[in-house]
Amino acid sequence: MPKTGMEPIRRKALTDAAIEAIGARGSMDVTMSDIAGRAGVSPALAHHYFGSKEQLITASVRALLSDLRADTVEALRKARTNRARVSAIIAVSFSEEQFSDDVVGAWLAFYVIAQRAPDIRRLLSIYSRRLHSNLMSGLTPLAGAHDAERIAEGAAAMIDGLYIRKALGTGPARHDAVALVEDHIETQLLEIRGRTL
Structure with a gap:
């Protein structure tokens, strides 16, 4: 007889x-x-x-997204300013858990299979929209909607690119990855401030 309550534990395992x-x-x-x-x-x-296996893979993508969402919600809850919101999203993207070798390798494998697996493609599209929305929530008050869109797209592309470089073994360490994306954000915001002076 299966032990009561074991199913969620085994599914997670x-x-x-x-x-x-x-x-x-x-x-x-x-x-x-x-x-x-x-x-x-x-x-x-x-x-x-x-x-x-396909259903297990889909559930695994959902589990990754669920963990990422929970971490993001917690980080945003602690952010006190719009700029801190942006930094929180970047930090979560490169957290020790998210930027581990296995998780990065899995993300990239999921992107490859998404080309022929509509369920995976849909889930990865949800991730992309969430990342964009979260970045925009902090950037729009700082830069206006038009510039925030451009900055958010650049930051998301950098995050994705740094994951690819990590998978190839050529990417920077976690803290350096955070610094690169932060530098992109700050440079763009300084340029906007310069235009408004």
């Missing part, structure tokens, strides 16, 4: 194991057995909970 396995491999070239072994459960149980 399986999504964590999928992210770890995909991130370590850098591709979707993993099996349910690989993932189940990392999670400490049988492949049959993994299939019972998720049905297929």
